Amino acid sequence: MKRSNILFIINPISGGKDKLKIPALIDLHLDRSRFNANYRVTEYSGHAAAIVEETANLNFDIIVAVGGDGTINEIGAKVMEQNKVLGIIPYGSGNGLARFLKIPMNTLKALEVINQCHITKIDTATFNDKVYFNMAGMGFDAHISAIFAGNKKRGLSGYLKLGLKEMLNYEPATYTIVVDGKTFTRKAFVVSIANSSQYGNNAHISPLASVSDGLLDVCIIKNFPLYRIPVLAFYMLTAKTHRSDMVEIIQGKDIHISRPTAAAIHIDGEPFLMGKEIAVSIQPLSLKVIVP
Template sequence: MAKSNILFIINPISGGKDKSNIPDLINARLDHSKFNASYRFTSYAGHAAEIVDETASMNFEVIVAVGGDGTINEVGAKVMAQQKVLGIIPYGSGNGLARFLKIPMSPRKAIEVINLYQVSKIDTATFNGKPYFNMAGMGFDAHISSIFANNKKRGFSGYLKTGLKEMINYKPESYRIVVDGNSYTRKAFVVSIANSSQYGNNAHISPLASVSDGLLDICIVKNFPLYKIPALAYFMLRAKTHQTEMVEIIKGKQIQIFREREGAIHIDGEPFLMGKEINVSIRPLSLAVIVSGHI
Protein backbone atom coordinates (compact mmCIF):
# COMPACT_ATOMS: atom_id res chain seq x y z
CA MET A 1 0.00 0.00 0.00
CA ALA A 2 1.43 3.36 -1.06
CA LYS A 3 2.17 5.89 1.66
CA SER A 4 0.43 9.30 1.74
CA ASN A 5 2.56 12.41 1.77
CA ILE A 6 1.54 14.57 4.73
CA LEU A 7 2.59 18.15 5.49
CA PHE A 8 2.34 19.62 8.99
CA ILE A 9 2.06 23.44 9.02
CA ILE A 10 2.89 24.64 12.53
CA ASN A 11 1.95 28.08 13.88
CA PRO A 12 4.60 28.72 16.58
CA ILE A 13 2.61 31.40 18.45
CA SER A 14 -0.99 30.12 18.43
CA GLY A 15 -2.41 29.63 21.90
CA GLY A 16 0.76 31.04 23.46
CA LYS A 17 2.27 27.52 23.65
CA ASP A 18 5.77 26.40 22.68
CA LYS A 19 5.75 24.06 19.66
CA SER A 20 9.46 23.63 18.98
CA ASN A 21 9.19 19.94 19.91
CA ILE A 22 6.15 19.21 17.74
CA PRO A 23 8.09 17.62 14.82
CA ASP A 24 9.81 15.24 17.25
CA LEU A 25 6.49 14.38 18.89
CA ILE A 26 4.85 13.71 15.52
CA ASN A 27 7.80 11.60 14.35
CA ALA A 28 7.50 9.49 17.51
CA ARG A 29 3.71 9.00 17.23
CA LEU A 30 2.89 9.08 13.51
CA ASP A 31 2.25 5.80 11.69
CA HIS A 32 5.17 5.83 9.25
CA SER A 33 3.78 2.81 7.44
CA LYS A 34 0.99 5.12 6.21
CA PHE A 35 2.62 8.55 5.95
CA ASN A 36 5.72 10.34 4.70
CA ALA A 37 5.88 13.48 6.89
CA SER A 38 7.22 16.97 6.20
CA TYR A 39 7.11 20.07 8.44
CA ARG A 40 6.94 23.82 7.98
CA PHE A 41 6.71 26.55 10.64
CA THR A 42 4.89 29.80 9.87
CA SER A 43 6.62 33.14 10.39
CA TYR A 44 3.82 35.69 10.02
CA ALA A 45 0.08 36.10 9.47
CA GLY A 46 -0.88 34.68 6.08
CA HIS A 47 2.22 32.50 5.84
CA ALA A 48 0.30 29.24 6.30
CA ALA A 49 -1.77 29.95 3.19
CA GLU A 50 1.40 30.81 1.25
CA ILE A 51 3.02 27.52 2.28
CA VAL A 52 0.06 25.52 0.98
CA ASP A 53 0.29 27.38 -2.34
CA GLU A 54 4.06 26.91 -2.53
CA THR A 55 3.76 23.17 -1.97
CA ALA A 56 0.80 22.62 -4.31
CA SER A 57 2.92 20.67 -6.82
CA MET A 58 4.63 18.49 -4.17
CA ASN A 59 1.92 15.81 -4.01
CA PHE A 60 0.86 16.24 -0.38
CA GLU A 61 -2.45 14.41 -0.03
CA VAL A 62 -2.95 15.58 3.57
CA ILE A 63 -2.11 18.97 5.06
CA VAL A 64 -2.35 19.35 8.82
CA ALA A 65 -2.91 22.67 10.59
CA VAL A 66 -1.10 22.72 13.93
CA GLY A 67 -2.64 25.74 15.65
CA GLY A 68 -6.01 27.32 16.43
CA ASP A 69 -9.09 28.21 14.42
CA GLY A 70 -7.25 31.03 12.63
CA THR A 71 -4.52 28.67 11.41
CA ILE A 72 -7.17 26.12 10.39
CA ASN A 73 -8.90 28.86 8.40
CA GLU A 74 -5.74 29.79 6.49
CA VAL A 75 -4.78 26.21 5.74
CA GLY A 76 -8.31 24.93 5.20
CA ALA A 77 -9.22 27.53 2.58
CA LYS A 78 -6.27 26.45 0.43
CA VAL A 79 -6.76 22.73 1.11
CA MET A 80 -10.37 23.08 0.00
CA ALA A 81 -9.37 24.89 -3.20
CA GLN A 82 -6.81 22.17 -3.98
CA GLN A 83 -9.27 19.38 -3.07
CA LYS A 84 -6.91 17.80 -0.56
CA VAL A 85 -7.55 16.52 2.98
CA LEU A 86 -7.24 18.70 6.10
CA GLY A 87 -5.88 17.37 9.36
CA ILE A 88 -5.96 19.22 12.69
CA ILE A 89 -3.73 19.19 15.75
CA PRO A 90 -5.40 21.71 18.11
CA TYR A 91 -3.02 24.27 19.56
CA GLY A 92 -5.10 27.45 19.80
CA SER A 93 -6.79 29.51 22.49
CA GLY A 94 -10.27 28.09 21.96
CA ASN A 95 -10.08 25.30 19.35
CA GLY A 96 -13.77 25.57 18.49
CA LEU A 97 -13.81 23.50 15.30
CA ALA A 98 -11.50 20.80 16.67
CA ARG A 99 -13.67 20.38 19.76
CA PHE A 100 -16.79 20.11 17.61
CA LEU A 101 -15.14 17.46 15.41
CA LYS A 102 -14.19 15.54 18.59
CA ILE A 103 -10.48 15.87 17.90
CA PRO A 104 -8.62 15.43 21.21
CA MET A 105 -6.92 18.44 22.78
CA SER A 106 -3.91 16.26 23.57
CA PRO A 107 -1.43 16.51 20.65
CA ARG A 108 -0.46 12.86 21.13
CA LYS A 109 -4.07 11.71 20.86
CA ALA A 110 -4.72 14.07 17.93
CA ILE A 111 -1.85 12.37 16.07
CA GLU A 112 -3.50 9.01 16.78
CA VAL A 113 -6.65 10.35 15.10
CA ILE A 114 -4.59 11.23 12.04
CA ASN A 115 -3.16 7.69 12.04
CA LEU A 116 -6.71 6.27 11.82
CA TYR A 117 -7.27 8.49 8.76
CA GLN A 118 -11.07 8.68 8.98
CA VAL A 119 -12.13 11.38 6.51
CA SER A 120 -15.50 13.15 6.39
CA LYS A 121 -16.69 16.08 4.30
CA ILE A 122 -18.04 19.10 6.15
CA ASP A 123 -19.90 22.26 5.20
CA THR A 124 -18.00 25.51 4.90
CA ALA A 125 -19.23 29.07 4.43
CA THR A 126 -18.20 32.42 2.99
CA PHE A 127 -18.43 35.78 4.76
CA ASN A 128 -18.25 38.56 2.15
CA GLY A 129 -16.31 36.09 0.02
CA LYS A 130 -13.88 34.99 2.76
CA PRO A 131 -14.10 31.25 3.54
CA TYR A 132 -14.70 30.12 7.11
CA PHE A 133 -15.27 26.81 8.82
CA ASN A 134 -16.35 27.35 12.41
CA MET A 135 -17.81 30.75 13.34
CA ALA A 136 -18.05 34.28 12.00
CA GLY A 137 -19.95 37.33 13.13
CA MET A 138 -20.16 40.84 14.42
CA GLY A 139 -21.06 42.73 17.53
CA PHE A 140 -19.45 42.33 20.91
CA ASP A 141 -17.50 39.15 20.13
CA ALA A 142 -15.95 40.80 17.06
CA HIS A 143 -15.11 43.86 19.15
CA ILE A 144 -13.34 41.62 21.67
CA SER A 145 -11.51 39.71 18.92
CA SER A 146 -10.10 42.96 17.56
CA ILE A 147 -8.79 43.88 21.03
CA PHE A 148 -7.71 40.35 21.92
CA ALA A 149 -5.62 40.01 18.74
CA ASN A 150 -3.06 42.38 20.26
CA ASN A 151 -3.13 40.76 23.69
CA LYS A 152 -0.05 38.66 24.38
CA LYS A 153 -1.84 36.80 27.17
CA ARG A 154 -3.98 34.68 24.88
CA GLY A 155 -6.18 31.99 26.37
CA PHE A 156 -9.55 31.67 28.03
CA SER A 157 -8.67 33.67 31.16
CA GLY A 158 -7.34 36.58 29.11
CA TYR A 159 -10.41 36.53 26.88
CA LEU A 160 -12.69 36.50 29.93
CA LYS A 161 -10.92 39.44 31.62
CA THR A 162 -10.96 41.52 28.44
CA GLY A 163 -14.61 40.67 27.82
CA LEU A 164 -15.79 41.69 31.27
CA LYS A 165 -13.86 44.95 31.09
CA GLU A 166 -15.27 45.91 27.68
CA MET A 167 -18.83 44.74 28.29
CA ILE A 168 -19.63 47.59 30.66
CA ASN A 169 -19.39 50.25 27.93
CA TYR A 170 -20.42 48.26 24.85
CA LYS A 171 -23.65 49.42 23.15
CA PRO A 172 -25.78 46.93 21.15
CA GLU A 173 -26.48 47.76 17.48
CA SER A 174 -29.50 47.51 15.22
CA TYR A 175 -29.41 44.98 12.37
CA ARG A 176 -31.63 43.98 9.49
CA ILE A 177 -31.03 40.31 8.79
CA VAL A 178 -32.38 38.61 5.66
CA VAL A 179 -32.36 34.80 5.81
CA ASP A 180 -33.39 32.99 2.62
CA GLY A 181 -35.60 35.95 1.70
CA ASN A 182 -37.20 36.44 5.13
CA SER A 183 -36.36 39.75 6.83
CA TYR A 184 -35.81 40.29 10.57
CA THR A 185 -34.99 43.54 12.38
CA ARG A 186 -33.19 43.09 15.66
CA LYS A 187 -31.22 45.08 18.23
CA ALA A 188 -28.43 42.73 19.20
CA PHE A 189 -25.40 42.38 21.39
CA VAL A 190 -23.93 39.74 19.07
CA VAL A 191 -24.83 38.31 15.67
CA SER A 192 -22.91 35.10 15.03
CA ILE A 193 -23.25 32.86 12.00
CA ALA A 194 -22.34 29.41 13.22
CA ASN A 195 -21.27 26.41 11.20
CA SER A 196 -20.30 24.39 14.28
CA SER A 197 -21.87 24.77 17.70
CA GLN A 198 -19.20 26.67 19.62
CA TYR A 199 -16.71 29.52 19.73
CA GLY A 200 -14.19 27.37 21.59
CA ASN A 201 -13.42 26.38 25.18
CA ASN A 202 -16.80 24.56 25.10
CA ALA A 203 -18.70 27.87 24.96
CA HIS A 204 -21.65 26.83 22.77
CA ILE A 205 -23.64 29.53 21.01
CA SER A 206 -25.70 27.13 18.87
CA PRO A 207 -25.81 23.69 20.50
CA LEU A 208 -27.85 22.04 17.73
CA ALA A 209 -25.63 23.22 14.87
CA SER A 210 -24.31 20.68 12.38
CA VAL A 211 -21.40 20.86 9.93
CA SER A 212 -23.15 18.50 7.52
CA ASP A 213 -26.76 19.74 7.28
CA GLY A 214 -26.26 22.34 4.54
CA LEU A 215 -27.43 25.10 6.89
CA LEU A 216 -25.90 27.91 8.92
CA ASP A 217 -27.21 28.97 12.33
CA ILE A 218 -27.73 32.72 12.70
CA CYS A 219 -27.40 33.31 16.44
CA ILE A 220 -28.73 36.62 17.74
CA VAL A 221 -27.76 37.44 21.30
CA LYS A 222 -30.35 40.01 22.37
CA ASN A 223 -29.71 43.14 24.37
CA PHE A 224 -29.66 42.18 28.05
CA PRO A 225 -28.86 43.78 31.42
CA LEU A 226 -25.39 43.13 32.82
CA TYR A 227 -26.74 41.16 35.78
CA LYS A 228 -27.74 38.41 33.32
CA ILE A 229 -24.14 37.74 32.23
CA PRO A 230 -23.79 34.73 34.58
CA ALA A 231 -27.01 33.26 33.18
CA LEU A 232 -25.81 33.62 29.58
CA ALA A 233 -22.46 32.06 30.51
CA TYR A 234 -24.31 29.16 32.17
CA PHE A 235 -26.41 28.48 29.07
CA MET A 236 -23.34 28.61 26.80
CA LEU A 237 -21.15 26.35 28.93
CA ARG A 238 -24.01 23.89 29.42
CA ALA A 239 -24.79 23.91 25.67
CA LYS A 240 -28.34 25.15 26.31
CA THR A 241 -28.49 28.53 24.54
CA HIS A 242 -31.32 27.21 22.36
CA GLN A 243 -33.41 27.03 25.56
CA THR A 244 -33.03 30.67 26.64
CA GLU A 245 -34.93 33.72 25.42
CA MET A 246 -31.65 35.65 25.49
CA VAL A 247 -30.59 33.94 22.24
CA GLU A 248 -32.59 33.61 19.01
CA ILE A 249 -31.38 31.06 16.45
CA ILE A 250 -32.53 31.09 12.81
CA LYS A 251 -31.30 28.47 10.32
CA GLY A 252 -30.67 29.29 6.68
CA LYS A 253 -28.47 29.07 3.60
CA GLN A 254 -28.20 32.62 2.25
CA ILE A 255 -27.87 35.47 4.72
CA GLN A 256 -27.60 39.23 4.26
CA ILE A 257 -26.91 41.47 7.22
CA PHE A 258 -27.32 45.25 7.13
CA ARG A 259 -25.95 47.31 10.02
CA GLU A 260 -25.74 50.98 10.90
CA ARG A 261 -22.01 51.47 10.27
CA GLU A 262 -18.87 49.68 9.20
CA GLY A 263 -16.93 48.03 11.98
CA ALA A 264 -15.23 44.98 13.39
CA ILE A 265 -16.17 41.47 12.35
CA HIS A 266 -14.46 38.18 13.06
CA ILE A 267 -13.91 35.16 10.86
CA ASP A 268 -12.90 32.03 12.77
CA GLY A 269 -11.76 34.27 15.61
CA GLU A 270 -9.58 36.55 13.48
CA PRO A 271 -10.60 40.23 13.40
CA PHE A 272 -11.29 42.24 10.24
CA LEU A 273 -12.91 45.56 9.39
CA MET A 274 -15.88 45.36 7.01
CA GLY A 275 -18.63 47.61 5.74
CA LYS A 276 -22.31 47.96 6.54
CA GLU A 277 -23.51 45.07 4.33
CA ILE A 278 -22.45 41.47 4.91
CA ASN A 279 -23.29 38.50 2.68
CA VAL A 280 -22.96 34.96 4.02
CA SER A 281 -23.59 31.69 2.23
CA ILE A 282 -23.16 27.98 2.85
CA ARG A 283 -21.02 25.61 0.75
CA PRO A 284 -22.34 22.13 1.57
CA LEU A 285 -19.84 19.29 2.14
CA SER A 286 -16.99 21.21 0.53
CA LEU A 287 -14.02 20.35 2.78
CA ALA A 288 -12.54 16.92 3.50
CA VAL A 289 -11.29 16.66 7.10
CA ILE A 290 -9.77 13.92 9.24
CA VAL A 291 -12.22 13.52 12.13
CA SER A 292 -12.57 11.44 15.28
CA GLY A 293 -15.70 9.33 15.03
CA HIS A 294 -19.16 10.32 13.88
CA ILE A 295 -19.87 14.08 13.48
Protein backbone atom coordinates in the same frame (compact mmCIF):
# COMPACT_ATOMS: atom_id res chain seq x y z
CA MET B 1 1.05 -0.04 0.55
CA LYS B 2 1.69 3.40 -0.90
CA ARG B 3 2.50 5.94 1.80
CA SER B 4 0.70 9.30 1.89
CA ASN B 5 2.70 12.51 2.10
CA ILE B 6 1.69 14.78 5.00
CA LEU B 7 2.71 18.39 5.56
CA PHE B 8 2.39 19.66 9.14
CA ILE B 9 2.10 23.46 9.27
CA ILE B 10 2.85 24.70 12.80
CA ASN B 11 1.74 28.10 14.11
CA PRO B 12 4.24 28.80 16.93
CA ILE B 13 2.16 31.49 18.69
CA SER B 14 -1.42 30.15 18.59
CA GLY B 15 -2.96 29.75 22.02
CA GLY B 16 0.23 31.00 23.68
CA LYS B 17 1.50 27.40 23.80
CA ASP B 18 5.03 26.13 23.15
CA LYS B 19 5.22 23.88 20.08
CA LEU B 20 8.96 23.33 19.76
CA LYS B 21 8.57 19.63 20.60
CA ILE B 22 5.79 18.96 18.09
CA PRO B 23 8.02 17.63 15.23
CA ALA B 24 9.76 15.22 17.63
CA LEU B 25 6.40 13.96 18.94
CA ILE B 26 5.17 13.43 15.40
CA ASP B 27 8.34 11.58 14.46
CA LEU B 28 7.81 9.23 17.42
CA HIS B 29 4.10 8.59 17.06
CA LEU B 30 3.10 9.00 13.40
CA ASP B 31 2.48 5.70 11.61
CA ARG B 32 5.49 5.60 9.29
CA SER B 33 4.13 2.59 7.44
CA ARG B 34 1.33 4.85 6.13
CA PHE B 35 2.79 8.38 6.07
CA ASN B 36 5.79 10.48 5.11
CA ALA B 37 5.95 13.63 7.27
CA ASN B 38 7.25 17.11 6.47
CA TYR B 39 7.12 20.26 8.61
CA ARG B 40 6.88 24.02 8.13
CA VAL B 41 6.62 26.71 10.81
CA THR B 42 4.73 29.93 10.15
CA GLU B 43 6.54 33.23 10.61
CA TYR B 44 3.82 35.86 10.09
CA SER B 45 0.08 36.31 9.66
CA GLY B 46 -0.99 34.77 6.35
CA HIS B 47 2.12 32.61 6.08
CA ALA B 48 0.19 29.35 6.56
CA ALA B 49 -1.92 30.04 3.47
CA ALA B 50 1.21 31.02 1.53
CA ILE B 51 2.91 27.74 2.50
CA VAL B 52 -0.03 25.69 1.19
CA GLU B 53 0.11 27.64 -2.10
CA GLU B 54 3.89 27.18 -2.37
CA THR B 55 3.59 23.43 -1.87
CA ALA B 56 0.57 22.92 -4.14
CA ASN B 57 2.59 20.91 -6.65
CA LEU B 58 4.70 18.92 -4.16
CA ASN B 59 2.35 15.93 -3.94
CA PHE B 60 1.13 16.36 -0.37
CA ASP B 61 -2.07 14.39 0.11
CA ILE B 62 -2.83 15.68 3.61
CA ILE B 63 -2.06 19.06 5.16
CA VAL B 64 -2.30 19.30 8.94
CA ALA B 65 -2.96 22.54 10.78
CA VAL B 66 -1.15 22.65 14.12
CA GLY B 67 -2.81 25.65 15.77
CA GLY B 68 -6.18 27.17 16.50
CA ASP B 69 -9.25 28.10 14.49
CA GLY B 70 -7.47 30.96 12.73
CA THR B 71 -4.67 28.68 11.54
CA ILE B 72 -7.23 26.08 10.44
CA ASN B 73 -9.04 28.78 8.48
CA GLU B 74 -5.90 29.90 6.62
CA ILE B 75 -4.87 26.37 5.74
CA GLY B 76 -8.33 24.92 5.18
CA ALA B 77 -9.31 27.53 2.60
CA LYS B 78 -6.32 26.60 0.44
CA VAL B 79 -6.71 22.86 1.08
CA MET B 80 -10.30 23.13 -0.16
CA GLU B 81 -9.16 24.95 -3.33
CA GLN B 82 -6.66 22.18 -4.03
CA ASN B 83 -9.11 19.37 -3.20
CA LYS B 84 -6.74 17.92 -0.60
CA VAL B 85 -7.42 16.63 2.92
CA LEU B 86 -7.19 18.73 6.09
CA GLY B 87 -5.88 17.32 9.36
CA ILE B 88 -6.05 19.12 12.71
CA ILE B 89 -3.87 19.07 15.82
CA PRO B 90 -5.54 21.59 18.15
CA TYR B 91 -3.25 24.18 19.71
CA GLY B 92 -5.37 27.32 19.88
CA SER B 93 -7.03 29.34 22.63
CA GLY B 94 -10.51 27.94 22.00
CA ASN B 95 -10.27 25.18 19.35
CA GLY B 96 -13.95 25.49 18.45
CA LEU B 97 -13.96 23.41 15.26
CA ALA B 98 -11.68 20.71 16.67
CA ARG B 99 -13.85 20.33 19.76
CA PHE B 100 -17.00 20.12 17.64
CA LEU B 101 -15.43 17.43 15.45
CA LYS B 102 -14.40 15.50 18.60
CA ILE B 103 -10.70 15.80 17.78
CA PRO B 104 -8.80 15.27 21.06
CA MET B 105 -7.05 18.23 22.71
CA ASN B 106 -4.24 15.87 23.69
CA THR B 107 -1.53 15.96 21.00
CA LEU B 108 -0.76 12.24 21.04
CA LYS B 109 -4.45 11.34 20.81
CA ALA B 110 -4.90 13.84 17.97
CA LEU B 111 -2.00 12.16 16.17
CA GLU B 112 -3.74 8.82 16.61
CA VAL B 113 -6.74 10.31 14.78
CA ILE B 114 -4.35 11.25 11.95
CA ASN B 115 -2.97 7.69 11.96
CA GLN B 116 -6.47 6.23 11.60
CA CYS B 117 -7.11 8.69 8.75
CA HIS B 118 -10.91 8.56 8.71
CA ILE B 119 -11.96 11.23 6.21
CA THR B 120 -15.33 12.96 6.08
CA LYS B 121 -16.70 16.04 4.30
CA ILE B 122 -18.05 19.11 6.10
CA ASP B 123 -19.91 22.25 5.07
CA THR B 124 -18.04 25.53 4.68
CA ALA B 125 -19.33 29.08 4.37
CA THR B 126 -18.38 32.44 2.93
CA PHE B 127 -18.66 35.76 4.72
CA ASN B 128 -18.39 38.49 2.07
CA ASP B 129 -16.26 36.02 0.06
CA LYS B 130 -14.01 35.11 3.00
CA VAL B 131 -14.19 31.38 3.66
CA TYR B 132 -14.83 30.10 7.17
CA PHE B 133 -15.46 26.73 8.79
CA ASN B 134 -16.56 27.26 12.38
CA MET B 135 -17.97 30.65 13.30
CA ALA B 136 -18.16 34.19 11.94
CA GLY B 137 -19.99 37.23 13.16
CA MET B 138 -20.18 40.78 14.37
CA GLY B 139 -20.97 42.72 17.48
CA PHE B 140 -19.31 42.42 20.86
CA ASP B 141 -17.35 39.23 20.16
CA ALA B 142 -15.87 40.77 16.99
CA HIS B 143 -15.05 43.95 18.93
CA ILE B 144 -13.18 41.89 21.51
CA SER B 145 -11.37 39.84 18.84
CA ALA B 146 -10.10 43.05 17.23
CA ILE B 147 -8.72 44.34 20.54
CA PHE B 148 -7.43 40.94 21.66
CA ALA B 149 -5.43 40.53 18.45
CA GLY B 150 -3.01 43.18 19.74
CA ASN B 151 -2.81 41.68 23.21
CA LYS B 152 0.49 39.91 23.87
CA LYS B 153 -1.07 37.77 26.62
CA ARG B 154 -2.98 35.22 24.57
CA GLY B 155 -5.16 32.52 26.09
CA LEU B 156 -8.55 32.19 27.74
CA SER B 157 -7.81 34.15 30.93
CA GLY B 158 -6.58 37.20 29.01
CA TYR B 159 -9.62 37.03 26.74
CA LEU B 160 -12.05 36.90 29.70
CA LYS B 161 -10.42 39.81 31.53
CA LEU B 162 -10.53 41.97 28.41
CA GLY B 163 -14.14 40.99 27.71
CA LEU B 164 -15.38 41.97 31.17
CA LYS B 165 -13.62 45.31 30.94
CA GLU B 166 -15.00 46.18 27.49
CA MET B 167 -18.53 44.97 28.23
CA LEU B 168 -19.22 47.88 30.56
CA ASN B 169 -19.08 50.43 27.73
CA TYR B 170 -20.22 48.43 24.70
CA GLU B 171 -23.32 49.71 22.89
CA PRO B 172 -25.39 47.08 20.95
CA ALA B 173 -26.37 47.90 17.35
CA THR B 174 -29.55 47.36 15.34
CA TYR B 175 -29.24 44.88 12.48
CA THR B 176 -31.48 44.07 9.52
CA ILE B 177 -31.08 40.37 8.82
CA VAL B 178 -32.50 38.62 5.76
CA VAL B 179 -32.49 34.81 5.97
CA ASP B 180 -33.61 32.96 2.81
CA GLY B 181 -35.78 35.95 1.86
CA LYS B 182 -37.36 36.56 5.28
CA THR B 183 -36.47 39.84 7.05
CA PHE B 184 -35.76 40.30 10.77
CA THR B 185 -34.82 43.57 12.52
CA ARG B 186 -33.02 43.05 15.83
CA LYS B 187 -31.07 45.12 18.36
CA ALA B 188 -28.30 42.71 19.25
CA PHE B 189 -25.25 42.36 21.44
CA VAL B 190 -23.85 39.73 19.06
CA VAL B 191 -24.84 38.31 15.67
CA SER B 192 -22.95 35.08 14.96
CA ILE B 193 -23.34 32.86 11.91
CA ALA B 194 -22.55 29.38 13.18
CA ASN B 195 -21.49 26.38 11.12
CA SER B 196 -20.52 24.35 14.19
CA SER B 197 -22.10 24.67 17.62
CA GLN B 198 -19.44 26.53 19.56
CA TYR B 199 -16.97 29.40 19.71
CA GLY B 200 -14.42 27.26 21.52
CA ASN B 201 -13.66 26.15 25.09
CA ASN B 202 -17.04 24.36 24.95
CA ALA B 203 -18.95 27.67 24.92
CA HIS B 204 -21.91 26.67 22.72
CA ILE B 205 -23.85 29.40 20.93
CA SER B 206 -25.93 27.01 18.78
CA PRO B 207 -25.97 23.58 20.45
CA LEU B 208 -27.98 21.87 17.70
CA ALA B 209 -25.81 23.10 14.81
CA SER B 210 -24.33 20.62 12.34
CA VAL B 211 -21.43 20.92 9.88
CA SER B 212 -23.13 18.54 7.47
CA ASP B 213 -26.77 19.70 7.25
CA GLY B 214 -26.35 22.31 4.50
CA LEU B 215 -27.58 25.05 6.86
CA LEU B 216 -26.08 27.94 8.83
CA ASP B 217 -27.42 29.06 12.21
CA VAL B 218 -27.90 32.82 12.64
CA CYS B 219 -27.45 33.29 16.38
CA ILE B 220 -28.67 36.58 17.82
CA ILE B 221 -27.68 37.40 21.38
CA LYS B 222 -30.20 40.02 22.39
CA ASN B 223 -29.46 43.19 24.34
CA PHE B 224 -29.49 42.15 28.00
CA PRO B 225 -28.67 43.61 31.43
CA LEU B 226 -25.14 42.87 32.63
CA TYR B 227 -26.36 41.07 35.74
CA ARG B 228 -27.56 38.24 33.44
CA ILE B 229 -24.05 37.47 32.15
CA PRO B 230 -23.68 34.45 34.51
CA VAL B 231 -27.00 33.09 33.21
CA LEU B 232 -25.88 33.36 29.58
CA ALA B 233 -22.53 31.77 30.47
CA PHE B 234 -24.36 28.87 32.16
CA TYR B 235 -26.48 28.25 29.07
CA MET B 236 -23.41 28.33 26.81
CA LEU B 237 -21.26 26.04 28.94
CA THR B 238 -24.07 23.51 29.42
CA ALA B 239 -24.96 23.54 25.67
CA LYS B 240 -28.50 24.81 26.34
CA THR B 241 -28.29 28.20 24.63
CA HIS B 242 -31.12 27.31 22.27
CA ARG B 243 -33.44 27.26 25.31
CA SER B 244 -32.44 30.74 26.53
CA ASP B 245 -34.72 33.78 26.15
CA MET B 246 -31.54 35.81 25.56
CA VAL B 247 -30.71 34.02 22.31
CA GLU B 248 -32.63 33.66 19.02
CA ILE B 249 -31.48 31.13 16.40
CA ILE B 250 -32.64 31.25 12.77
CA GLN B 251 -31.47 28.61 10.27
CA GLY B 252 -30.90 29.27 6.58
CA LYS B 253 -28.65 29.00 3.55
CA ASP B 254 -28.38 32.57 2.23
CA ILE B 255 -28.06 35.42 4.69
CA HIS B 256 -27.71 39.17 4.25
CA ILE B 257 -27.00 41.52 7.15
CA SER B 258 -27.16 45.32 7.13
CA ARG B 259 -25.76 47.32 10.04
CA PRO B 260 -25.43 51.05 10.82
CA THR B 261 -21.69 51.43 10.25
CA ALA B 262 -18.58 49.61 9.08
CA ALA B 263 -17.02 47.84 12.05
CA ALA B 264 -15.06 44.82 13.21
CA ILE B 265 -16.14 41.31 12.29
CA HIS B 266 -14.52 38.00 13.12
CA ILE B 267 -13.99 34.96 10.94
CA ASP B 268 -13.02 31.82 12.85
CA GLY B 269 -11.85 34.07 15.67
CA GLU B 270 -9.65 36.34 13.54
CA PRO B 271 -10.69 40.02 13.34
CA PHE B 272 -11.24 42.03 10.16
CA LEU B 273 -12.84 45.36 9.32
CA MET B 274 -15.86 45.10 6.99
CA GLY B 275 -18.50 47.46 5.67
CA LYS B 276 -22.17 47.84 6.52
CA GLU B 277 -23.41 45.07 4.17
CA ILE B 278 -22.53 41.41 4.83
CA ALA B 279 -23.49 38.47 2.63
CA VAL B 280 -23.16 34.91 3.97
CA SER B 281 -23.76 31.64 2.15
CA ILE B 282 -23.04 27.94 2.62
CA GLN B 283 -21.14 25.46 0.45
CA PRO B 284 -22.36 22.01 1.50
CA LEU B 285 -19.80 19.22 2.09
CA SER B 286 -17.00 21.14 0.43
CA LEU B 287 -14.01 20.38 2.72
CA LYS B 288 -12.42 16.98 3.33
CA VAL B 289 -11.16 16.63 6.93
CA ILE B 290 -9.77 13.85 9.12
CA VAL B 291 -11.97 13.11 12.14
CA PRO B 292 -12.21 10.32 14.76
